[in-house]
Amino acid sequence: MSEAETTEENGATHSGFVALIGPTNAGKSTLVNRLVGAKVSIVSHKVQTTRAMLRGIAIHDRTQIVFMDTPGIFKPRRRLDRAMVMAAWTGARDADLIMLLVDSERGLKGDAEAILEGLKEVRQPKILVLNKIDRVRHEDLLALAAKANETVEFDRTFMISATNGSGCDDLMDWLATTLPEGPWYYPEDQISDLPMRQLAAEITREKLFLRLHQELPYSSHVETEKWEERKDGSVRIEQVIYLERDSQKKIALGKGGEAIKSISMAARKELSEILEQPVHLFLFVKVRENWGDDPARYREMGLDFSE
Numbered sequence: 001m002s003e004a005e006t007t008e009e010n011g012a013t014h015s016g017f018v019a020l021i022g023p024t025n026a027g028k029s030t031l032v033n034r035l036v037g038a039k040v041s042i043v044s045h046k047v048q049t050t051r052a053m054l055r056g057i058a059i060h061d062r063t064q065i066v067f068m069d070t071p072g073i074f075k076p077r078r079r080l081d082r083a084m085v086m087a088a089w090t091g092a093r094d095a096d097l098i099m100l101l102v103d104s105e106r107g108l109k110g111d112a113e114a115i116l117e118g119l120k121e122v123r124q125p126k127i128l129v130l131n132k133i134d135r136v137r138h139e140d141l142l143a144l145a146a147k148a149n150e151t152v153e154f155d156r157t158f159m160i161s162a163t164n165g166s167g168c169d170d171l172m173d174w175l176a177t178t179l180p181e182g183p184w185y186y187p188e189d190q191i192s193d194l195p196m197r198q199l200a201a202e203i204t205r206e207k208l209f210l211r212l213h214q215e216l217p218y219s220s221h222v223e224t225e226k227w228e229e230r231k232d233g234s235v236r237i238e239q240v241i242y243l244e245r246d247s248q249k250k251i252a253l254g255k256g257g258e259a260i261k262s263i264s265m266a267a268r269k270e271l272s273e274i275l276e277q278p279v280h281l282f283l284f285v286k287v288r289e290n291w292g293d294d295p296a297r298y299r300e301m302g303l304d305f306s307e
């Protein structure tokens with residue numbers, strides 16, 4: 001019996017998208033790492049749609065919680081025109097819940113204040129999460145919570161430390177019971193796999209560029225074609241490096257296969273570290289003319305293809 005069926009039997013599942021917003025350095029990555037936990041330690045920077053970035057997927061009881069970034073809201077606002085800022089907010093509006101993460105030590109200065117102003121206009125349920133409470137006195141926290149709640153009506157305020165985990169269980173319990181009933185967006189056994197395949201491809205592409213950037217500019221693309229978890233705890237990953245022209249193949253392979261070997265070694269080393277398991281990486285080089293004009297390739301990269 002699959003995990004999904006087991007879950008169904010135990011009662012209704014819940015799921016939802018949580019837009020995680022907050023100034024740079026508020027601790028978003030640290031928090032998602034903690035909440036996603038050992039179960040699916042996937043935090044990918046890979047763009048899933050052109051609008052929102054997936055930070056990580058957590059499962060708590062019978063709820064699947066998908067944490068998303070909404071890039072662009074707080075980046076140098078003065079330089080962005082209003083339309084761009086509005087577009088970024090649309091990402092937040094698509095979420096079931098908006099979670100504003102604030103560095104309590106830094107308070108509401110700068111970006112945090114601007115985000116609070118923007119949040120006034122958003123109708124979705126919102127929660128305030130004050131992070132880094134290990135660095136702040138309790139009285140100051142209460143004052144900060146009160147001040148933020150004056151501007152925006154938050155459904156809840158949580159006080160947490162993403163580094164030591166304090167308050168994080170309460171936050172997860174609340175999210176798990178508050179997100180709507182519904183099927184999980186990702187099968188439990190695939191959540192780590194799906195973004196990891198893309199991340200793994202990115203890693204190899206980075207190594208390829210590091211080694212061959214002058215010779216192969218912009219004409220390569222990497223896809224993870226196979227991902228096989230093995231009983232001995234290792235994983236076998238097969239990837240294809242797509243090039244546009246036959247002449248590039250020789251460059252990618254290098255003399256006596258020397259280039260591809262060193263790319264493979266560097267990628268394998270980094271992947272083993274990230275996955276915390278031994279990796280067997282197999283790279284294949286193929287020529288696929290005009291891959292740059294193929295909509296299917298764009299979809300695989302999570303990008304929109306406009307004619």
Ligand SMILES: Nc1nc2c(ncn2[C@@H]2O[C@H](COP(=O)(O)OP(=O)(O)OP(=O)(O)O)[C@@H](O)[C@H]2O)c(=O)[nH]1
Nearest residue numbers: 023024025026027028029030131132133161162163
């Ligand atoms: N003391 C303390 N430090 C924290 C806590 N949470 C995060 N940090 C630190 O804050 C810094 C920024 O954390 P990140 O998780 O990278 O922040 P971020 O919001 O993801 O940053 P960007 O991705 O750049 O927007 C790191 O040095 C973290 O170790 C916390 O609860 N307490």
